[in-house]
Amino acid sequence: MNPRSVLSLWRERWGKASTAGLKVPYARGKPNVIIKRLVNASFWSSAILSGVATVLCLAALVFVVTVRYPVHDQVIISAVLLGISVFLNRYSGTWITLLLGGFSTLVALRYADWRVTETLSPELGPDFLLGFGLLAAEAYLFLLFGLRFLRGVWAMRCPPLPMPEDARQVPIVDVMLLCHGKSLEELRGPVIDILALDWPKNKLKIHLVDERLRPDVAALASAVGAHYDAQEPGHAGMAGGIRYGMSKSYSEVVVLLDGDFRAGKDLLKTTVPWFTRNYKLAATMTPHHPLAPEPDEDVLALCGEAHAGQCAIVRRAMMEEAGTMEPAFDQQAEETALIFHRLNYGTAYLCKNVPADAYTDAMPGLSVLPSPFSYVVLTGKRWLASMIAMLEFYFPLARLLFFTAPAAYLLQDVELVRATPAALASYAIPHYLQGYLAHGRAQGPKRLGIFTDLKEGLVALYLLIPTAISVVRTAVSRPGKREAGTPRPGLPFSARRGAAYALLIGLNLAAFAAGLLRLDGMPPADADMALAYLAWSGCNLLLLASLMAVAFEAREIRIHAQAIRRMPLMMRMPLGRTVSCTTLNFPSTTLDIELPGALSARTGSALRIAIFHGYRELAVEATVLSCDEHLLRVAIDPKAHADYLAFAEAVMARGDNWPKWLPGREADRLVPAWATNGILAFLIGIVDFGTNPVQTMKTWPGLAKKLRFWKKDES
Template sequence: MLAAVLPFLFLIIAIPLEENDQIAFGIAICLVSLIVGRVFNSRLIVIILILSSVTMTARYFYWRVTSTLGFTQPIEYVLGFLLLSAEIYGVTIMSLGYFQSIWPVKRTLVKLPDNEALWPTVDIFIPTYNEPLSIVSTTILAAQSIDWPLNKLNIYLLDDGNRESFKKFAQDAGVHYLTRTENTHAKAGNLNAALKRSKGDYVAIFDCDHIPTRSFLQMTMGWFLKDHKLAVMQTPHYFFSPDPIERNLKVHGHIPNEGELFYGVVQEGNDYWNASFFCGSCAVLKRSALNDIGGIAVETVTEDAHTALKLSRKGYNLGYISVPQAAGLATESLNAHVNQRIRWARGMAQIFRIDNPFFGRGLKLGQRLCYATAMLGFFYSVPRLIFLIAPMAYLIFGWEIYQTSAMSVFIYALPHLFMAQVAGHKIQNQFRHSFWGEIYDTLLAPYLLLPVLVAMINPKAGNFGVTRKGVTRFEKNHFDFPIAAPTLALLGFNLIGLGFGIFHNVYLEHGNLQTTFLNLFWVIFNIVILLTCLYIAYESKELRSTPRVEMELPAAIYLPNGKTLYASTRDFSSKGFSLQLPPGYELKAGKTIEIGIFRGVEEIRLPFEVKTGGNILGLQIGDLSVQDQRKLVEVTFSRADNWAQNWGINRQVNPLTSFKELMGHALLNHRRLSPSKKLK
């Protein structure tokens, strides 16, 4: 079908049109696509929108290359081709993304045999290095609650910190404790050392803050028995705490989390091409396949993606099931978030440098493109920075790095940009709101530039950096000037360009007015994005020692007088609960009462201290035995229905609404930085 329509597509892309005809053509394509996208909801419509977007993009670039590169000055030549290169990168990533997500695989449960004797043995690895025991213990106890025959399940606490308190907890909980004398190859080395000291048929890996539900193995293991070439079954990384962007902009639960695009759209698309990545946690791996490639990859700091690439080269299948079966903690500070993304970017650049998916044996075309998309996607820092400073070339210096009229840019570029938004919205809206990707990319671009370039030159440079969880607390609101410095510099440059352009080009009437306004609109868009990024650096106060999960669970309060009062939780953590009493009932603080928490017909009763009285109680959990802690985890964090019920039900908005909300964050958040406002 594609071959049949290619000649017609070429005519659409290359045929010259008069200005009015091009305007009419662009409007017609955009309107029809917009109406079709809103009225119909099928995969065929998504494919049509993708083809329409690619066609309008190709038409724009055909015009761009043939009509806008007539430079007259050397500086214009250099800057003009830098801008064109940045545009080519953006379109390449967009097109690869379309390819990646053209036909997502929606896997469902594969039932295990009724005879449990046929079920394989599974080792659960929980690696840790410097995280607090309060975080790790919850994951250990949840792993013990997984529904699997006890004689076929072994849990290993892999402590690279070699801490006596962790060893004692492992003994008390009844799990294996493994450590080693050296920390070579960081997490990958820790996992490989455990592989040599265990013998289960399969290995399930959880980062120490990723708490599994009891149904984790029931949801994943059936696929291995169905497909004997399957080496990895990955599940989403779901976060019950807000990342610093969500927390500081106060959009947690209102805007989809950054990772949801990857786990909600990209991984299902990768699965069609047999290239769904191992992501380091919340996954099951086949031991024999790992042995076949020499264990977890140690050559790069992104050991997970590199391990998946090696398995693919060996001909193994990789799978992904988009049902959250574990939940963890997001990065707790902007500084930690940036450092984590630097490690990811460096690792992907290392793989691209030393084990490039375009070369070598064992990969099919779809796999090569999916792996390459993941790696090339982290090179966005260079084009992003170019887009942030490009309009100043004309506004401040008068250099014309885009050799054409503003009207021509408008009538060719706008359909390309509009169709990209329409198609992207149709594909991603459930897991990513329009324009929010600009925020994440702009915020991180200055920090990723050097690590990515260095990794391409010297892939051995840089060390593995552990992202610490459960330890960051902010006693008061504060603005992180060091982390915001690049954003401040870029914002200042754009504000200078805005002011100079208005005064010099508009007020004094120097330069072409249409070209000036085009660049001014570009600068204003940059300023909106940069202002939002700036406010993210305003770290909000956080005093809680453990993040809360907002969830309503049935509960019962057993009063000293023998009466029972039924209530429900508002939220919970490993340290306490918030409990909503029925209307008209209140309890005083300072008492210790027995609370029952229900999971179906099952109930656990534990003593809680009432720290905050009233109709909404603040309850603190006292010292519990390991057995009672395990019971509490079973009815809270490890419930099978915890995270899946909230997956993919984000509020959906159209691109215009999304941009309006973004404008609101950019223009209204300055109130939080007002010196007259008392920070508590």
């Protein structure tokens, strides 16, 4: 939890616009050209010159890290280096990212050397032990964020790219479902999934490719508006089906799906934009697809859990260039990817459901793993991911040290950092800012402008204050009464966790109060350091209040999500009978329905269901996927997905019975609206009085009546 997270939650709570629309893409300019020329310079090919340059750079690094400057000079040098970093941060490129990482490492090493040599107590005692513990926590965070930075520089797995802004640049895609060896019942589910693909309908063509003519499959294709292509003699087998299907289509990008592959709705949005960005990409395949080389265990670990069925997204022109479209092509299917590599084209594996930070650089879900790659790179990436996972296990200990460190000074007068506030700020602030710039390079292909980013940071810090006030007010007033009949399962927010938050808040409150009492009568030098620790303790209190509030909020969300899984439902059977049921997994689009008794429904038949929530009702069409004695599984009609998901959002929306710890809608305004309006009205009144005093005085309430009464007395 950090101030930016609180700001994001507050914006989501009140429907405020996020900063995504304010981000701009990284530019390309002269710094990219200069760095490219430097990297490609011919003298790097000489081992002697490269060795000499390496030795000189290491010697310069040691000198720069260990040299000491007065505080004034340190501020100037840090400001110049920070200005260079801010300028370079506008430009794209891996080498610029590495350069910013180098600047961050340089400043961090200077800070670490200063902390080790000048800020620790020379005597072995409480000051040294606690100060060394704080230094170890700082070194741990530097190592953790440094490893995360290295992992993000050359990402092994590539997250989805955004769709082209111009609709004309969205490619037309042919989706081919290979029906070989699959019955009609087995094909219904994959066909429904294809219809639900999130892709412009005028850019999507569906083909059902069959090994022989089957009237029932042809009827299914006709019902969903797909092309039905039955193989002709000479196109036997799966490879022949692929060649025959591609001969019947004309799109540049072709999606080849096995008859049992269940495509998620984001399949095309995850993979196809990479074909528009990378013109050397020939194919993206699941690891066990016949067109892909057999993967080893390292690749399987990166790709996550196995797919049900196989999928390949290929580029038609490169398939033709590789010769795989020719009937005389007699290579093994798995050699197709090797042919692409020999032609200097790339392939990629389609990865699925890998937890974040396990063996991946992407968020959970579908992503792309470029291939080929060397064993050394793969092993290094796995080691890096394992180290990060191990370090993150100890993150709560480092956070605990930072939450309790100011109390040691304010309550027991333990000097954790033996330095003046000015010296500490001159080393620590550049260290933080350089790290922030380097870390921000891994947040996506776009960035916030420097002034927008600064404004967002200040608003996020300010928002901690009204958030803490709202938390206290909510705790005192005890709101959040639960609606009657709402189930309340076990409390995920345990008493032990609540006691831990209460202990940390009480410790920081005691430290803050003790520090305020000690300020009176302190020498000026000690008072400056005490003020720094007081500010640290105050920030801890604000963050702890937000952490506790978010923990309570997470509990309410889990309870609410669990409660709405079971929704009342009315279902009209094919013969017209209406049955009252209950959902088991709302709001999934593949809905499990608990039946009141033993009912039967034919697989593939159409039903009409109505879901109720309070006074709201949603009626949609659905298709039966399977039917047990007391359990019916249906798929919501793809045409009704938008209405169904909108209804689900309304059901899951925040109600009046939710905790009200987040501040109000206008909490980001430093001056309340009523004060701003009053000040503006007062200033406008002064300007009006100065320009036309007589007319202004006549409009004042009661003044005109008094003037008329005075004139009457005069007469």
